[in-house]
Amino acid sequence: MNLKGKKETIYAFVWGLFSKVLSYLLLLILANLYLKPEFGRASFVISIYSLTFAIAFLGATNLFTSWYIKKKDCTSIFYFMSLLTAIVMIIWIAVSINHLWIIPFALILPLNLLNTVSASILNSKYRYDITQSNTNLFLAAIIILAIIMVPFGKVGIILAYSFGYVISSLRLIYLTRKDLWGIIRRFNLNINSVREYLLPAITVTLISFGFAFLGWFDSTILGLLSTFENVAIYGIVGPISNILTLIPLTLGPFLLTRVSELKNKEISKNVLKRVVRISYTLSILAAIVMISLLGVIFQIFFPKYVGNEVYVMILSIGILLYGVYYLVYTYTIGELNPGKGFAPIGIAALLNIILDIILIPKFGIYGIAFATTFAHLTAFILLLKKTKMLSENLKFLIPLIFLPIAFYMSYWGLIFIPICFLFLIKTKIFQKEDFAVIKRTIIVIFDYKKTH
Numbered sequence: 001m002n003l004k005g006k007k008e009t010i011y012a013f014v015w016g017l018f019s020k021v022l023s024y025l026l027l028l029i030l031a032n033l034y035l036k037p038e039f040g041r042a043s044f045v046i047s048i049y050s051l052t053f054a055i056a057f058l059g060a061t062n063l064f065t066s067w068y069i070k071k072k073d074c075t076s077i078f079y080f081m082s083l084l085t086a087i088v089m090i091i092w093i094a095v096s097i098n099h100l101w102i103i104p105f106a107l108i109l110p111l112n113l114l115n116t117v118s119a120s121i122l123n124s125k126y127r128y129d130i131t132q133s134n135t136n137l138f139l140a141a142i143i144i145l146a147i148i149m150v151p152f153g154k155v156g157i158i159l160a161y162s163f164g165y166v167i168s169s170l171r172l173i174y175l176t177r178k179d180l181w182g183i184i185r186r187f188n189l190n191i192n193s194v195r196e197y198l199l200p201a202i203t204v205t206l207i208s209f210g211f212a213f214l215g216w217f218d219s220t221i222l223g224l225l226s227t228f229e230n231v232a233i234y235g236i237v238g239p240i241s242n243i244l245t246l247i248p249l250t251l252g253p254f255l256l257t258r259v260s261e262l263k264n265k266e267i268s269k270n271v272l273k274r275v276v277r278i279s280y281t282l283s284i285l286a287a288i289v290m291i292s293l294l295g296v297i298f299q300i301f302f303p304k305y306v307g308n309e310v311y312v313m314i315l316s317i318g319i320l321l322y323g324v325y326y327l328v329y330t331y332t333i334g335e336l337n338p339g340k341g342f343a344p345i346g347i348a349a350l351l352n353i354i355l356d357i358i359l360i361p362k363f364g365i366y367g368i369a370f371a372t373t374f375a376h377l378t379a380f381i382l383l384l385k386k387t388k389m390l391s392e393n394l395k396f397l398i399p400l401i402f403l404p405i406a407f408y409m410s411y412w413g414l415i416f417i418p419i420c421f422l423f424l425i426k427t428k429i430f431q432k433e434d435f436a437v438i439k440r441t442i443i444v445i446f447d448y449k450k451t452h
Contacts, residue, residue: 006254011129013250015136020243022139028301029143030157031236033150040228042157043235049105054208056088056109057081057116059201062333064120065253066260070336073193074183078117080194085113101155104162108169115169117183118176124260128253130175138168203338207329210349210379218356218368225360234365236305240297241315244287248279248323252330259334272331274434276324276393281430283323284399285417287316292406292413311369313407317400318373321380324396328383344382348375395427 030039058081059067068074092106119131142164149156173180218238223231255275262268290297294309329341352375359367384390402420406413424430 015132038153040231118172210345318376348379
């Protein structure tokens with residue numbers, strides 16, 4: 001059996017699972033050791049900083065990964081991104097003059113660029129297990145400094161994140177130093193190469209903004225239209241629901257690399273369908289487990305935030321839909337045709353903004369949770385219709401009913417796990433061949449370990 005990329009995907013999943021543990025440990029620290037307003041202000045800045053990555057690192061990592069695999073002119077693209085990074089850095093410094101506590105983020109932008117390019121290189125070689133392990137290093141570094149910097153409030157949080165960016169970037173830069181040097185050793189800025197890259201890169205960037213509005217950028221809007229205390233609450237419930245992105249985000253790099261290599265569209269489309277089926281099945285079963293145990297999770301780990309569990313349930317419905325259309329969108333990038341996702345995700349993002357503005361002032365976090373989930377549903381329908389996959393995948397909407405039922409039944413909701421799984425098999429959302437692929441991959445991995 002060809003294990004190319006499959007072992008690394010399993011390893012990446014394990015690292016990703018561990019990163020979720022670290023993410024929640026970090027949330028515990030920020031939620032319980034820092035004041036809500038301080039945590040809220042820092043979260044607001046972090047969300048904006050993450051947004052600038054899409055502008056500065058145009059098309060990276062996904063499009064640049066596919067570009068690198070297809071052996072196109074990466075040197076010109078690197079220096080073009082370097083120019084954009086310099087511009088963004090100057091703007092960030094200018095803004096920081098009146099808010100000196102955020103200036104560390106400006107100074108480390110060049111390192112983040114190299115980190116992003118390094119991640120693209122590793123992903124092109126199926127080493128997304130390394131890039132995922134680097135996320136753990138990033139989180140561990142933040143946790144250590146966040147504990148030390150508690151007396152400094154929001155400044156401590158920004159310094160902790162900056163420390164995490166620096167440490168994790170240096171590791172990836174070191175691991176890919178030869179490949180990086182191969183790209184940057186000769187200065188070149190071929191306008192034709194940049195022009196060829198620019199259209200799909202701008203498309204990917206605009207779609208990234210769409211994802212941002214559908215995800216973590218919601219906290220920015222919430223900060224503008226509501227209280228920083230609500231931002232802090234959303235800073236807890238959002239990441240908890242986002243644990244359900246672990247499986248699609250783990251499978252995404254494998255799908256991107258595989259599709260970028262394949263020239264037969266029929267085979268690549270079959271790869272996409274199988275990845276989507278496996279991802280959705282595992283994700284919805286995990287969602288039922290998590291939602292059934294939300295009461296216990298909040299009482300043990302987030303006692304200050306008990307009473308906010310319902311927001312996690314609402315957001316989780318949208319996250320499951322996101323997992324499907326994210327993989328479909330990743331497939332279009334591998335084909336260097338991300339424009340298919342522009343209108344669907346753009347419309348969903350615009351709808352999200354409009355609903356946020358209408359609903360947040362009156363309904364607070366209920367409003368933002370509903371807006372986000374409805375926007376994910378819109379993106380799901382429009383993108384799958386655009387790629388002619390909607391009719392065969394509309395059945396993915398039916399099992400979502402298990403989530404609110406499991407939530408209101410509390411831990412008794414766990415009884416719906418086998419019921420849901422049987423339903424997925426009956427409707428062919430999960431197929432025997434999918435189970436066979438998972439089983440063979442795991443068996444061969446253990447056999448591989450025994451012989452090495």
